[in-house]
Amino acid sequence: MRVTLKVWRQKSKDDTGRFETYTPQNISSSMSFLEMLDVVNEELITQGKDPIAFDHDCREGICGACSLVINGTAHGPQRGTTVCQLHMRSFRDGEEIYIEPWRAKGFPVIRDLVTDRSAFDRIMQAGGFVSVNAGGAQDANCLPVPKQCADKAMDAAACIGCGACVAACKNASAMLFVSAKVSQLSLLPQGQPERARRVLNMLRQMENESFGGCTNTLECEAVCPKEISVEHIARLNREFASAALVSEEG
Numbered sequence: 001m002r003v004t005l006k007v008w009r010q011k012s013k014d015d016t017g018r019f020e021t022y023t024p025q026n027i028s029s030s031m032s033f034l035e036m037l038d039v040v041n042e043e044l045i046t047q048g049k050d051p052i053a054f055d056h057d058c059r060e061g062i063c064g065a066c067s068l069v070i071n072g073t074a075h076g077p078q079r080g081t082t083v084c085q086l087h088m089r090s091f092r093d094g095e096e097i098y099i100e101p102w103r104a105k106g107f108p109v110i111r112d113l114v115t116d117r118s119a120f121d122r123i124m125q126a127g128g129f130v131s132v133n134a135g136g137a138q139d140a141n142c143l144p145v146p147k148q149c150a151d152k153a154m155d156a157a158a159c160i161g162c163g164a165c166v167a168a169c170k171n172a173s174a175m176l177f178v179s180a181k182v183s184q185l186s187l188l189p190q191g192q193p194e195r196a197r198r199v200l201n202m203l204r205q206m207e208n209e210s211f212g213g214c215t216n217t218l219e220c221e222a223v224c225p226k227e228i229s230v231e232h233i234a235r236l237n238r239e240f241a242s243a244a245l246v247s248e249e250g
Contacts, residue, residue: 001029001093002096005040007052008100013108018099029089033076034059034066036088053112059084061225064162068113069100074164074223082162082225102163102173105210119209120161126205127198128181134190135230149187156183158226165220171212176220179200179236180228186239196243203240 005024010017024040029038032049032057039053041077057065067085070076076086091097137141145153159180166174182199185191191198209227214233 001027001088001089001091003027003036003091003094006096006098007134009052009112010101010109010112011238013110017109027088029087031088032059032068032084033068033086033088034084052187053110053114055114056084062160064160064225067102067115067117067162067164067167068169069098069102071098074102074167075162079222080225080227082160085225091189102167104163106172106174107163107166113148117161117163117165119165120174122209123163123174123178123202123205124181127194127201128185130185130190130194132190134191145188153184153187156187156228156232158182158239159224160226162225163224164225165218166211168223169214169220170217170219172210172213173208173214173220174206174209174211175214175233175236176224176228176230179232180208180231182236182239183232186235191228195239196246199236199239199243200247203236218223 005020005022007022008017009020024036026039027036034054037054038051044051053069055065057063059066061082062122064082068075070083071158072084075081075083076090078086078090078192095173099108101113102115102117106119110116135142150219156176157180161177163177165176166172182202184200186195216230218230221228
């Protein structure tokens with residue numbers, strides 16, 4: 001199949017950046033999107049040109065590294081899918097495909113399609129931990145957890161921190177990511193001691209990282225490759241209200 005690629009090229013964070021056009025050869029509909037970019041880079045290297053910089057790691061939809069906006073949609077047109085799981089058969093023969101990095105102040109572009117997403121790490125460091133001794137794996141069954149809570153915590157824990165929610169949100173909000181991490185721990189007994197402090201610290205760090213607020217447009221849920229529910233944002237808001245009240249009373 002033949003496609004025309006409009007790829008964002010930017011040498012550094014200080015460069016203005018621009019789209020460049022590529023018409024790769026030998027593209028198969030069975031290739032993943034990243035394999036297609038590999039072919040493009042092989043052609044560029046053969047021509048003595050700089051290859052396109054893009055993030056990737058596991059290529060199994062687990063790590064969240066393959067962060068690309070494809071034709072205006074984070075992770076591309078297929079729902080519940082990361083870029084590495086997206087295949088070229090999802091596109092028409094002869095189609096023009098625009099490829100961009102995440103667009104958010106909290107995710108500055110490093111080079112081409114690579115962005116600095118360390119802001120998520122700092123949000124996690126602010127409160128995504130438990131300080132109690134939770135015991136080893138063999139001790140897990142000693143702490144009874146209602147199945148409903150365990151299921152919701154597992155759903156939240158599915159978040160891979162890719163940042164698609166931020167890229168899709170008109171406010172560049174990280175609320176879906178933060179709410180998933182807060183829910184993951186607040187629903188379990190091990191997460192109770194830091195419950196109030198966690199939500200306050202993580203939201204404060206999110207604001208410090210220049211992410212916007214949530215206005216409930218639900219774009220984040222629509223593009224999330226793990227289909228994290230906005231129900232967690234509602235839980236986050238309740239956690240915050242409760243923590244803020246306790247903080248004021250204290």
